[in-house]
Amino acid sequence: MSTPMNPHPLRIGIIGAGVMGTKHAEFIAREQNATLVGIADPFTTTLAETTEVPSYTDYHDLLAAPDVDAVIIANPNVEHVPTALAAIEAGIPALLEKPVAVSADEASVLSLAVKAGDGVILVGHHRRHHPAVAAARGMISAGELGRIVAVNGMWLTKKSADYFEQSWHRTAGAGVMLINLVHDLDLMRHLVGEVTTIQAIASNAIRGYEVEDTAAVIVSFDNGAIGTFIASDSVVAPWGWDQSTQDDPQFPFNPDTACYSIAGTDGSLAFPQLGHYYHDGESNWTHPLSRRFHATTGGDSYTRQLRHFIDVARGQSEPMVTVDDAAATLKIIESAHRSAATGELIRVQP
Ligand SMILES: NC(=O)c1ccc[n+]([C@@H]2O[C@H](COP(=O)([O-])OP(=O)(O)OC[C@H]3O[C@@H](n4cnc5c(N)ncnc54)[C@H](O)[C@@H]3O)[C@@H](O)[C@H]2O)c1
Structure with a gap:
């Protein structure tokens, strides 16, 4: 139901009508405070036809x-910054899919434009909107685990062959680090702290x-914690955000597998x-571990992200993930690529 302050649902256009653009259209269709008003994609009109909204080949016209x-930008990664710059120029708030850019230099250009042009950009690191993330962050910052010492994360699954029929999924500007691991490392920044160094090994042995x-990456955090993460889009495995959160019904749920393990001096x-x-009482490895489950509600972080975006676009909330914030995550991935190419440990920040 509309309120006097918000007389009509937010009228949203989608730029890029592929897999993610289609999902965003579904989230908008379910949201009473938003309505889809147009779709821009130079290569397909299918989504505009099925949703019965105007179709644009050039996003400038949208x-x-x-x-x-407002717009949701869900075109290929290399198009993100030019499209977001056009949205700022047009004075239109944007939910920009991750990664914010394909290089730190490009992200800096967008950051400057946001500041110079009063741009309103929320970057689509949707996982940050998941209730379990807020709960974990609360437990960690309340010191329930003690000092965080070691973290481990996995994102292991098998993408379908047709995913790679889109040529941009096979070339620079894509890859499992920039498309998938970027989410995990973004969450680790959010939960544990800023990453200071990274060392990576990358392989294209399966898909070629x-x-x-x-x-695989090894990271150190500014608070002294260290972590390891492994990601693959070409294995059959149950470990990863998509299998363990029920965040997206497209991915079958695996209730008994964790995607992150976060270990501290007082608990994990x-x-x-x-x-x-x-440990209850004496704390050492000969003493039995106790376990309790922290209560939290279900996921659907995309819907929560959309509701947050509606508030942001209306000027009622600051973006939870800003361009600068997402650029800091991107810098980690960029450093990982450099490390994988040179074999060196890369200092991400002083
Ligand atoms: N948040 C998430 O978890 C998540 C998940 C998947 C994808 N993504 C991101 O969403 C974006 C899209 O990914 P996808 O898997 O949907 O890709 P996709 O290839 O399925 O879709 C991209 C669409 O953009 C269109 N396009 C190309 N150039 C365009 C332009 N100049 N203007 C408008 N449209 C253009 C293509 O025709 C295509 O329909 C990527 O940035 C990706 O990283 C995010």
Whole structure:
């Protein structure tokens, strides 16, 4: 139901009508405070036809349409910054899919434009909107695990062959680090702290494309914690955000596998189950571990992200993930690529 402050649902256009653009259209269709008003894609009109909204081949025309209040940018990664710059130029708030850019230099250009042009950009690191993330962050910052010492994360699954029929999924600007691991490392920044160094090994041995299908990284955090992460889009495995959170019904749920393990001096957390392991009384490895589960609600972080974006576009909230914030995550991935190419440990920040 509309309120006097918000007389009509936010009128949103989508730029890029592929897999993610189609999902965003579904989230908008379910949201009473938003309505889809147009779709821009130079290569397909299918989504505009099925949703019965105007179709644009050039997103500049969508941005200039009088009934567009905001846009969701879900085109290929290399198009993100030029498209977001056009949205700022047009004075249209944007939810920009991750990664914010394909290089730190490009992200800096967008950051400057946001500041110079009062741009309103929310970057689509949707996982940050998941209730289990807020709960884990609360437990960690309240000191329930003690000092965080070691973290481990996995994102291991098998993408379908037709995913790679889109040529941009096979070439520079894509790859499992920039498309998938970027989410995990963004969450680790959010939960544990800023990453100071990274060392990576990447492999394209299974799919044989220009970009990596598998990567392993070792990171250190500014608070002294260290972590390891492994990601692959070409294995059959149950470990990863998509299998363990029920965040997206497209991916079958695996209730018994954690995607992150976060270990501290006083206890550990299995995520997303929020199983908290600790010692009652004496604390050493000969003493049995106790476990309790932290209560939290279900996921659907895309819907929560959309609701947050509606508030941001209306000027009622600051973006939870800004361009600068997402650029800091991107810098980690960029450093990982450099490390994988040179074999060196890369200092991400002083
Ligand atoms: N948040 C997430 O978890 C998540 C998940 C998947 C994809 N993504 C991101 O969403 C974006 C899209 O990914 P996808 O998997 O949907 O890709 P996709 O290839 O399925 O879709 C991209 C669409 O953009 C269109 N396009 C190309 N150039 C364009 C332009 N100049 N203007 C408008 N449209 C253009 C293509 O025709 C295509 O329909 C990527 O940035 C990706 O990283 C995010």
